[in-house]
Structure formats: C-alpha cells, structure tokens
Amino acid sequence: MDNKANSSDLNKVLSWLDKPSSKFSEENRIRNLNISENRLIHELKIGNVKLPNNLVLAPMAGVTDGSFRLLCSRLGAGYSVSELASAKAITMKSRQTIDMVRFQAQSRPYAVQIFGSDPSVMAEAASIIDNLNICDIIDINMGCPVSKVVKIGAGSALMNDPKLASEIIKKVSAAVKVPVTVKYRLGWTENSINVKEFTKTVLDAGAQAITIHGRTREAMYTGKAQWNHLEGIKEICKTVPFFANGDITSVEDIKLLRERTNCDGFMIGRGCIGKPWLYTELLGHVFYESPEVRYKIIKHHLLDMLMEHGPAGVPLFRVHLFGYLKNHPNAAKVRHELCTERSPHEVIKTLKLFFAQYN
Numbered sequence: 462m463d464n465k466a467n468s469s470d471l472n473k474v475l476s477w478l479d480k481p482s483s484k485f486s487e488e489n490r491i492r493n494l495n496i497s498e499n500r501l502i503h504e505l506k507i508g509n510v511k512l513p514n515n516l517v518l519a520p521m522a523g524v525t526d527g528s529f530r531l532l533c534s535r536l537g538a539g540y541s542v543s544e545l546a547s548a549k550a551i552t553m554k555s556r557q558t559i560d561m562v563r564f565q566a567q568s569r570p571y572a573v574q575i576f577g578s579d580p581s582v583m584a585e586a587a588s589i590i591d592n593l594n595i596c597d598i599i600d601i602n603m604g605c606p607v608s609k610v611v612k613i614g615a616g617s618a619l620m621n622d623p624k625l626a627s628e629i630i631k632k633v634s635a636a637v638k639v640p641v642t643v644k645y646r647l648g649w650t651e652n653s654i655n656v657k658e659f660t661k662t663v664l665d666a667g668a669q670a671i672t673i674h675g676r677t678r679e680a681m682y683t684g685k686a687q688w689n690h691l692e693g694i695k696e697i698c699k700t701v702p703f704f705a706n707g708d709i710t711s712v713e714d715i716k717l718l719r720e721r722t723n724c725d726g727f728m729i730g731r732g733c734i735g736k737p738w739l740y741t742e743l744l745g746h747v748f749y750e751s752p753e754v755r756y757k758i759i760k761h762h763l764l765d766m767l768m769e770h771g772p773a774g775v776p777l778f779r780v781h782l783f784g785y786l787k788n789h790p791n792a793a794k795v796r797h798e799l800c801t802e803r804s805p806h807e808v809i810k811t812l813k814l815f816f817a818q819y820n
Contacts, residue, residue: 508640514539515726527564528765534568537740548577548586572598578614630666675707735784752819
C-alpha cells in the first residue's frame with residue numbers, strides 16, 4: 462500500500478468532515494489508490510452511466526436513506542441504491558415515498574429501486590422518477606423476501622413468475638431514458654433454485670446490469686450466502702455487468718467472490734452498517750483505523766441525518782449507532798445510555814467521550 466499517496470490526498474478528501482453538510486463533491490470521494498494486479502476494483506459502465514468503481518451500496522429499508530448514501534459515497538462507494546420504493550405509492554404522488562428517494566445532497570451515480578407486480582404501474586412509476594432527474598439508473602426489486610412485498614406478487618415472488626418479470630422489465634425499460642437494472646435472489650426455496658434460468662429471462666428482457674443476492678427467499682437473511690450458485694452466471698451475462706451480493710465484509714471476500722464467480726462488481730449491504738469505511742478499506746486506505754476519524758465520521762453522519770429527517774433523525778440513527786459500537790469494549794454501557802436518548806447533543810457528547818478513550 463502506498464501510504465505516501467494516502468497521506469498526500471487525505472486532507473483534501475476528508476475536508477468535508479470538518480464542515481457543515483453540503484452537496485456531494487466528486488473530489489471528496491475516496492479513490493482507489495492501490496489498484497491490484499488482478500483488477501478486483503475498477504471503473505465500470507452500466508449502459509451509458511460510468512461508475513468510478515465497482516463497489517456498490519445495496520438498497521436496505523430503514524438504512525440507506527440519503528444521509529447514509531452520501532456518507533458511503535464519500536467513503537468510496539462507486540454508486541448507491543435507494544431504499545426500495547413502492548411503485549404504486551409513486552404513481553399516487555406520495556410525498557413521503559418521493560422524498561425518501563430524493564435527497565438534495567445526493568451523490569451520483571445513483572439508482573432508485575422500485576417494487577411492484579403490475580407492469581403498467583411499474584412503468585408509470587419509473588417514468589415519474591426518471592422525469593424528476595434525481596437518478597441515473599432505475600433498479601427493479603425482484604429479490605425482497607419480506608411478506609408485505611411478496612404477498613402482492615412483488616419482490617422475490619416474481620422469481621416464481623418469469624413471464625411477468627419479463628413484462629415488467631420490458632415496460633419499465635420502454636418508459637425511461639436511463640438504464641434499467643434488476644436485483645434478485647437464487648430462487649424461492651432451496652428446492653426451487655432457478656437463478657440461471659431467471660438470469661436468462663432478465664437479460665432477454667433488456668436488463669442492463671444484474672445483482673444477485675446469494676440466498677433464496679426461504680433463507681431470508683439467515684445462514685451463509687451460497688456463493689457457489691453464482692458460479693457460471695457471468696458466462697450467461699457475457700458483457701452485461703453482474704454484481705454479486707451477500708456476506709461481503711472484507712477484502713478477502715471480494716477476492717474469493719471474483720475468483721469463484723468472475724463477477725464484475727460487488728454490492729455491499731449489511732457489511733457496511735456500522736462500518737461505512739468498509740469501502741475505504743477495500744480501496745486500500747487505512748486512515749479509518751483512527752478513533753478520531755471514526756468519531757468524526759459518526760458525528761457527521763448524525764448531523765446529516767438531522768438535516769434530512771429533523772428531530773426524527775436521532776431515533777432513526779440508532780440502527781447505525783449500535784453498528785458503530787459493535788465489538789467495542791464497554792459498548793454495552795453506552796448502548797444502554799443511548800437506546801432511548803433523543804437529544805443529539807447528548808448523543809454526540811457521549812460518543813466523543815467514548816472514542817476519546819481509544820486515542
């Protein structure tokens with residue numbers, strides 16, 4: 462690793478940590494200063510959209526709001542995806558839903574993910590989002606396993622109806638000017654894994670990139686991701702970008718995934734909750750190991766959430782806060798102190814004292 466390169470670029474890259482939140486600036490995105498010989502991390506294109514690298518922030522309900530997308534982009538993610546948004550709610554002009562996917566300081570490239578089971582509604586929703594000019598890519602959710610999504614025939618339920626899935630992709634693609642991508646799973650159950658057949662369907666329908674989570678709907682988020690079922694997918698995709706997703710938490714993971722699947726990129730979800738500097742780590746930097754820098758990142762994240770959500774930002778921050786404190790000695794006491802705290806000043810004061818003990 463070129464530590465001189467790291468330090469020479471660091472002041473400029475991290476300047477946002479000491480300033481009030483502002484719009485994303487490309488010069489503040491952590492860069493890959495140490496591209497490896499096997500080209501694990503590299504630039505990539507989805508349709509006509511150029512990604513600075515192939516590390517992606519996965520869509521996660523209740524997690525990937527605008528503040529977290531902004532933070533992960535600053536720390537190195539090549540692009541980010543919104544929380545899943547109901548196509549029906551978008552067509553009904555739901556302000557809450559549209560505000561959820563629209564963020565004034567949004568980093569680009571950026572994808573809005575929509576879900577639904579009616580091709581016409583999905584196409585209309587995609588068109589509305591496209592016309593708002595708030596994103597570069599429309600992503601179709603065909604992998605969400607939660608009951609409220611699958612019970613309407615959306616999310617991973619679409620893997621049981623390839624014909625309908627194909628119709629949705631075709632109609633959405635025809636309705637927008639931006640590239641359309643699809644995220645899905647291995648299949649519905651362990652006994653009905655159809656990921657390779659479904660991949661052919663998705664590509665034939667016109668998807669310009671795919672992401673596959675290495676679990677079935679039946680598995681939800683339990684057990685280990687079955688990366689073995691992702692082998693052979695790239696041969697089907699050919700030139701269409703293929704992103705692997707599921708249990709990516711380290712440099713070793715992306716090395717193994719590339720070796721086993723030859724995937725084009727890596728979509729990271731739960732592995733970056735409480736560790737958004739995972740992208741930084743994958744890009745070959747080490748500055749995130751400093752307790753002072755970590756504290757500044759966490760504080761900045763909370764302040765951004767307050768700007769985005771108002772007073773609700775403090776309770777919404779807890780999913781991240783508990784992740785940040787995970788595996789730290791004495792964290793249990795701090796978690797207990799902050800689990801019902803609603804004052805941002807108290808949260809910041811407590812965290813400052815907590816991280817100061819590690820300096």
